[in-house]
Structures are given as structure tokens and as C-alpha cells.
Amino acid sequence: MKKILHDLGVAELKEYLSAIGEKPYRAEQIFRGLASGRKISEITDISKDLRLKLTEEFEDEPVRIISSKKSKIDDTEKFLFALSDGNVVEGVLMKYKYGNTQCVSTQVGCRMGCAFCASGIGGLVRNLTSGEILAEVYAVNRYLGGNTEKREVTNVVLMGSGEPLDNYDNTIKFIRNLSSEKGLSVSPRNVSLSTCGIVPNMLKLSNEGLPVNLTVSLHNPFDERRKRLMPIANKYKISEILSACDEYFAKTGRRYIFEYSLCKGENDDKACADELIRLLKGRPCHVNLIRLNAVKEKSLLPITDKEAYAFKEKLEKAGLSATVRRSMGADIDGACGQLRRKFLGETSND
Ligand code: SAH
Numbered sequence: 001m002k003k004i005l006h007d008l009g010v011a012e013l014k015e016y017l018s019a020i021g022e023k024p025y026r027a028e029q030i031f032r033g034l035a036s037g038r039k040i041s042e043i044t045d046i047s048k049d050l051r052l053k054l055t056e057e058f059e060d061e062p063v064r065i066i067s068s069k070k071s072k073i074d075d076t077e078k079f080l081f082a083l084s085d086g087n088v089v090e091g092v093l094m095k096y097k098y099g100n101t102q103c104v105s106t107q108v109g110c111r112m113g114c115a116f117c118a119s120g121i122g123g124l125v126r127n128l129t130s131g132e133i134l135a136e137v138y139a140v141n142r143y144l145g146g147n148t149e150k151r152e153v154t155n156v157v158l159m160g161s162g163e164p165l166d167n168y169d170n171t172i173k174f175i176r177n178l179s180s181e182k183g184l185s186v187s188p189r190n191v192s193l194s195t196c197g198i199v200p201n202m203l204k205l206s207n208e209g210l211p212v213n214l215t216v217s218l219h220n221p222f223d224e225r226r227k228r229l230m231p232i233a234n235k236y237k238i239s240e241i242l243s244a245c246d247e248y249f250a251k252t253g254r255r256y257i258f259e260y261s262l263c264k265g266e267n268d269d270k271a272c273a274d275e276l277i278r279l280l281k282g283r284p285c286h287v288n289l290i291r292l293n294a295v296k297e298k299s300l301l302p303i304t305d306k307e308a309y310a311f312k313e314k315l316e317k318a319g320l321s322a323t324v325r326r327s328m329g330a331d332i333d334g335a336c337g338q339l340r341r342k343f344l345g346e347t348s349n350d
Contacts, residue, residue, distance in 0.1 A: 001085050005058040006034055006131030006138070009173070010182050022050060028182050030054075034135075035183035037142025059084045063135035065143060069332045078332045079143075081136055083108070087125060091136050091160055093144075099154030100144070104136045106171055107162025112196050114217075115229045116261060118295045119161035128162070130173035137178060137186075151184055157192040159215075164193050165201035175210050188212045194259065199236040202244040206251040214248050215257040215288070216241060220267045221275035229266065242279065249284050261290040262308055264301040273311060277318040287315055287322040 008016060013027035026046055033043030039061045040054045066088070067080045077093045089105035110117070111124035137153055146152030156178065158164040164171040171193070178186045192213040195202060205214070218238070220226035226233040245256045258280070262268050280287065289312055292302035303311075308324050315322040 002059045003057055004062045004084075004129055004131040004135075005030070005040060005054060006062060006135050006177075007129050007173075008131070009177050010180060020053065026050065031180070031182050032148050035138055035180075036147035037138040063132055063139055065139050068143070071332045073331055076332065079136075079140060081105075081139065083128070083132060089128065089136070089161055091140065093140055093153070100152055101155040101157055102137055102140050102153045103157045103159045104133055105160030105162050106133055106158055106164045106167050106174075110162050111166065112163050113231045114196065114219075116263060116292055116295065116298055116300045118297065121297055124166075127167040127170055130170040130177060133170065133174040134177055137184065141184065148183060148185075151186075153184070154186070155190045155192075156186055157194065157215075159192070159194045163196055163198070165195045165198040165205070168201050168204070172205075172208055172210070175212060192257075196230055196232045197236055197241045197244075198232065199240045199244045202241070203247055206244075206248040211252045211254050213254065213257060214245070214252075215259055216245065218258040218260055218276075219263075221272055221279050225267070225272075229263070238279070242283075245283070245285070255284045255286060257286045257288055259288050259290055261292050262303050262311060263292050264303050266300065268303050268307065268311060273314045277315060277320060280320055281318065285321070287320055289322060289324045291324070291327050293327075 010027050010031050013030055014024040017026055018024050029045045030043060033045065034040075040058060041051055041060050043051060062084050064082045065079050066082045068077055070077045075095045079091045079093070081089050081091060083089065087108045089108055091105060092103040094101045094103070105128065107127050108125035109122050110120040113120045137156060141147070141151065141153045144152035158171065175188055175191055178184055178191070179188055188210045189212070192215050193205070194215040194217060196217045202214070202216075205212075217230070218226075218241075219229050221238065223233060223237055226238065248254065248256055260267070260276070276287065289308055291305070291308055292300060294300070294302055312322045312324050
């Protein structure tokens with residue numbers, strides 16, 4: 001596998017160009033060209049010689065959209081990306097009134113093994129590099145007709161396959177380069193990072209000076225019951241997660257969000273609602289209730305919409321801020337890892 005030019009920020013590109021005897025000012029042209037979703041070979045504001053030199057050493061197109069599928073219900077679009085080593089990851093584009101939000105993958109597979117999630121079924125294959133995560137956004141922005149002047153992807157959520165805080169350095173570098181004004185200028189405030197709760201890295205994140213929307217997958221307010229859904233709960237207690245969230249708020253001033261995927265008989269009872277209220281009341285947080293997207297390999301079942309809204313009302317009545325997340329792309333395998341699994345299944349049958 002060749003190297004990935006998208007891994008380099010503008011300063012690193014300048015250094016690299018100086019080292020090979022090229023003018024450093026070319027760095028911004030290259031960075032802008034890549035951020036517009038162009039292949040190296042399409043960046044025609046640099047010389048053909050330089051393009052050739054670069055493509056000898058770097059992947060011309062490290063992330064390529066190989067299929068896209070649009071929901072008939074809500075315009076949500078799901079993408080399958082091929083990486084240069086043949087691995088595939090998925091991404092989703094959701095259209096809202098205020099802009100377009102892209103959900104990106106940070107790893108091929110995942111080693112967190114959550115009970116309801118399709119991404120972790122085959123374990124972790126490998127981390128994505130910062131440049132590969134970035135190239136997912138660049139590719140979709142271009143697909144929508146955007147470039148660096150006309151930005152089509154306005155918000156990014158790290159909620160595709162993978163655990164971003166298990167691929168920490170690449171995730172941080174991705175957010176920094178995504179926000180570069182020489183590229184797409186997506187502010188960290190428009191980025192949501194979702195984690196299963198890797199406490200030491202949550203603390204590290206609070207010191208990065210990157211005020212992203214921190215989102216934590218809670219799914220059960222009792223440590224023992226949470227372990228049934230999320231193996232990471234064996235490592236970090238909910239009390240430690242809450243302290244890390246406090247720290248994040250103290251350092252960034254940003255309210256944090258808890259994700260709570262409602263599973264029948266697992267976390268939808270009165271005791272769970274009461275404990276959630278006890279734990280979260282008075283905290284600068286929001287609870288995002290998710291209707292379980294049933295995955296065929298898993299036995300967990302969703303609850304009805306009526307039950308989900310009743311759960312939300314209970315939280316709201318007690319003074320918590322809560323919403324039931326709009327279910328998007330239900331007809332296009334919207335849940336994490338579903339499309340990749342389908343693709344792997346289809347391609348390995350012959
Ligand atoms: N690794 C990150 C991102 C995961 S995806 C994390 O754990 O937070 C974003 C959210 O969707 C997480 O809260 C995850 O637990 C949840 N999720 C994954 N599969 C799901 C499914 N089939 N139905 C409902 N929620 C799911």
C-alpha cells in the first residue's frame with residue numbers, strides 16, 4: 001500500500017515539499033485540491049511532473065465511493081467506500097434544514113463488541129488513518145457537487161463503524177485537518193464524537209482544545225446491567241464516565257450528550273428511567289433516545305414508538321432534556337455496520 005497524502009496537514013505538506021525540492025507554497029494548492037475531493041492526478045494547478053512524483057509515492061484516490069443508496073423515505077443516503085487495501089467502510093449522509101450531516105467510520109470493524117451493533121461482529125480489522133477518514137468527507141462533499149468554496153457537508157458525526165477513542169491520534173488529526181481553513185473549514189463545534197466511554201481518552205480529549213460535541217453511549221444506567229450490552233463496562237464504571245464528562249464540560253464549556261438505544265426488556269423499564277434521572281438530573285447534558293435498529297445477527301428487539309415516547313416523557317417530567325432520535329434511512333440498512341456486512345456477505349458467497 002502506498003502512503004496517503006491526505007494524512008498530511010498543510011505544515012507537514014510544506015515540509016515534505018521542501019524536502020523533495022519543491023516550492024512550499026504548493027502545499028496549500030495540494031491541500032485545497034484534495035479537500036475538494038480531487039484525486040492527486042486531477043490537481044491541475046500543480047505541474048504534471050509533481051503530480052507524477054506524488055502519485056508514485058501516494059495513493060491517487062485512497063477512498064473511493066463504490067456504491068450509494070438513497071432512502072425513499074427521507075433522502076438519507078448511504079455510501080460504501082473502498083479503501084486502497086480492498087477493505088470497505090460505510091458512511092451516511094443525513095439532510096437537515098440547517099445543513100447536511102455526514103456520519104463517518106473511523107475503523108474497519110470494531111473491537112468493542114456491543115451486543116446490538118453490527119460493526120463489531122467480525123472484530124477489528126484495522127484503524128483508518130486520519131487521511132482516510134478525511135477522504136470519506138471529501139468524497140461525499142464532491143459527490144454532492146461541493147468543493148472548498150461551496151461546502152455541501154456542513155456537519156460531521158463520528159458514529160459510523162469503529163470506536164473513535166480507540167483510534168485516538170488519527171481521530172484528533174482528522175478533526176484538526178477537517179477544520180483547517182485551507183480545506184473544508186468544518187468547525188469542531190459542528191463535529192460530534194460518539195464514544196462507548198473510554199475514560200482516559202475522554203479526559204485526554206478535554207485537553208485538546210477541540211470543542212466537539214461529546215456524545216457517550218450509555219445504554220444502561222446500572223454498571224452490572226450495562227455490562228450485558230457493552231463489554232467496555234467491565235473496564236470503566238458509569239461514575240468514572242460521569243466524572244470525565246464533568247471534566248469535559250469544565251474544560252470546554254460544552255454540554256454533553258448521552259445516547260441510549262432502547263432495547264426491549266434490557267433498558268426500558270421503570271428502574272432504568274428512575275436511575276437515569278437520579279444520575280443525570282442537574283447535569284449539563286441531553287439524552288438522545290435511539291430506537292434499536294434490529295440487526296439480524298443479534299437477538300435484541302426494539303420497543304414500539306409509543307413506548308419510546310413514554311420513556312422520553314418520564315425523563316422530561318423529571319427535568320431532563322431528552323429527545324427520541326429521528327429514525328433515518330430505515331430502508332437502507334442505516335445502522336452501523338449493516339451495509340458493510342451485507343456487502344461482505346454478498347461478495348464472499350461466490
Ligand atoms: N463507537 C461509538 C460510535 C458508535 S455508533 C460509540 O460506541 O458511541 C453511534 C451509536 O449508535 C452508539 O450509541 C451505538 O451504541 C449505537 N448503535 C449501534 N448499533 C445500533 C443499533 N443496531 N441500534 C441502535 N443503536 C445502535
